[in-house]
Amino acid sequence: MGVGWRAGERAHRKQRWSARASLVCVSLAALLPLLYGGLGGVLLLMVGAAGIAVTAAGLWWVLTRRGTARAAAATLAAAAPTAVVAMFAAANLLWVVVLSLTLWVASVWAGRYALRSTGLRPVRVKEHRTPPPRRPFLVMNPHSGGAKVERFGLKEKAERLGARVVLLDPERPRDVAELARRAVAEGADLLGVAGGDGTQALVAAVAAEHGLPFLVVSAGTRNHFAMDLGLDRDDPAACLDALTDGVELHVDLGFAGGRPFVNNVSFGVYGAVVQSPAYRGDKVGTALDLLPELLTGQSGPRLTARAGGTTLTGPQALLVSNNPYRRDDPAGLGRRERLDSGVLGVVGIRVDNAAEAAGLLLDPEAGALTVLTAREVVVDADLPTVDVGIDGEAFVLPVPVHCRIAPRALRVRVPRLRPGVPQPQPRLDWRRVRKLAAAVSRTAVTGRSAGGPGLPG
Template sequence: MRYSATLPHSPADTALARLTRAADKGRLWWAIAAALATRKGPTRRAALRGLTALAGASVAANLIGKPLLPRRRPAAEVVPPARRLEARPTSSSFPSGHAASAAAFVTGAALESPRLGAALAPLGAAVAYSRVHTGVHWPSDIGAGTVLGVFAALATRHWWPLHPDSRAHTTHPADAPTLCGGEHLITVVNPSSGSAEDPTDEVKRLWPHAVIVYPAAGTDLRSQLTTALHTHGGHVRALGVAGGDGTAAAVASVAADTGLPLALVPTGTLNHFARDLGIGYLADTDRALRAGSAVGIDLGEVEVDGASGAQGPARRWFLNTASLGGYPEMVRLRETIQRRHPKWPSAAIAVVRTLRHARPLHVVLNGRHMRVWMLFVGNGTYAPRGLIPSHRPALDTGLLDVRYLRADRPYSRTRFLLAAVTNTLGTSHVYAQRDLAQVEVTILDGNRRIATDGEVGPLGRRFRFRSRPSALAVYRPRNPAP
């Protein structure tokens, strides 16, 4: 502290004073996170994980550490007058909340993107040192805050495992025609998908010969696309889609029914399927089209029957997930909250809100009578195995990921929430996870609607889920983009 105080006056005094004020209440890191979140992939995940770690470190430092470990701050006279802050903090000096927040955000960002973490590390160190330079913290306060921030960032992995950047595995190559400039291609473009700009101009630039179809309001997209296929006769050799998961699922179902390969352009908000496939941009898809490179992936299928007035069972394909009970509401609510908040807190909030108003289902699941709050069926085995299934390591497992929360066990919702907080869902007696090739669910207390890939589906009483191996051919480059 004495050594820092003897440093000669320089422009760094003003810069460090401004920096320490900018970092008050984490404002500096929120601003940086907002800028990082504009880019997809590891950069956006780094921003979200950094903010999550920052929140945990701030709570630990300011609401737990400071009240339990009171310590007087250095006297104002310790440093020269030019360095002193106009509004000196009055809370306990130990530990440093600024240092904890800086270390938490930088470490959290580094877990997702080591290069980004290295770039932010000098700024984090400067924020931490600024508290000593301005005379409001002892060096040991900074050290304790830094350790606390690092541990808070590392702790996020307990609930939110790191997302691998590698694309999902599949061992099934698929036959697909080589197409240049969008020849023999019908492409559905959804301008309203996600928060990105309308992709029409970019699609027309790379695929000038493609036939573009826009979803019509009030019209079923599958029927609209089927009509377009009949109009163009046998000239269509592939289907394309530029949109989010919901639009992609509708086009993929038509592609699977007609045996045409699918060219995917992710322009939605979350793009779960595109992330698993390893497709990030239109250029990736165009590269695969020109090379005729495609893979076969599994699809989920559900047959729905038992609704009054239905003419035989209704069949639906799903790319990602299908769900009954509270899961559809929970997923929609989580994705809405997640646009402004980190992922696992968003999931926790959505689960609590959904379970408060959920109504249990009395079902027969593969011959077993039980009551469940919600049922989730994933196309393929999802990871991690806890609360937030976020990605699929493989797209050719031939299995469904079946998860349900039982309602016929005492205090099942409370036990579920405790297991989610402690990350012990794998050993919970109220939450089950199974990998099955097929599952049949019969609802005994009325008809319910099913949700597939985030869209509400038909009303029914009996639901038969199956995995359909290699049911869809999708264009994908042989090698991931550098």
């Protein structure tokens, strides 16, 4: 027990000094402009904050204006931060800003390190051991992800492992859901897809409907679903190892208006933009062409969403996801910590003017942004139909659109050996950092007398 206590004591000591280092760094970051710049330094910091607000306003005008007004707004958005940097350089305080930002980053890192083992528990997804499939069936899109199917020899490897493979031909579109149902009728005991997330969802729904395992091969462009399953996106051929040496994860499946989704469904701005035939070839140009009317309400429906006990009125963008996306860890944006929580993630944004756009950039918790979870979301509109993007694919659905989640309805077979999902960093709570810095040493003493180390609450 003495060895275990000493290890715990060393861990507590690291936490204590990390918490103290975090507080020292954040204090220096705040004091440096005042110590070296005096009142002028404080004023310049205020000018810097104003520059950020002006940049945000300029970007809003870029998105909501056309022609000369858009060009002028783009110039303003670029000139504001340039002017701020020039002012700090003229006052010989640019090095202070750089050092302050460095100290702030160090403070955040040290604070998170200190909190890493005080309450944050890694998410452990239960693995189910099942025998390998005997008659697997895979659909592969040879053009997805820059021809990954051919580059990684996916068809050949799958067939060597006993799978029946059907290659899709973009010149002759086929109903992949119908292909999957036919395979089930012919005795397939596993369904899989090497392609984009939209195709994954269609076949996944058939697998869930028949209670069969589903195989994800990361051969798409983004492969968000594969990423959140902990698969190797850089080596899609490794996903096929699940056919012989795999385990099952039981994850949730989302539905919007009866259509399945593995990632998310988008309403509002993005849902309308993806409808354009030009979007695939020129995403940025198409968005810039359509956004002015969409963001200012001159085109598109006015949305209303009901999620649990919350009503979102008039959001310009609404994202409903199969499990919520991370928000606390900037490195984890676009990732989901888990896929089996049994709830939908909901993100709504409503920005009506440049001031609100600036406020959203300066304060992500501002009223323009709504983030919540719910088991069901109902989206209505003042038009009979709405444009939506389901896992990146364009659809038009009648309103109201009912979004729901089917908890652990999908059996996903994955390789036993895989990279896994990186664990999230703890949310930085300065009150807990201060408490940890002051209390760990006392807690350790208390833990010694009680027979083991303790942690502050």
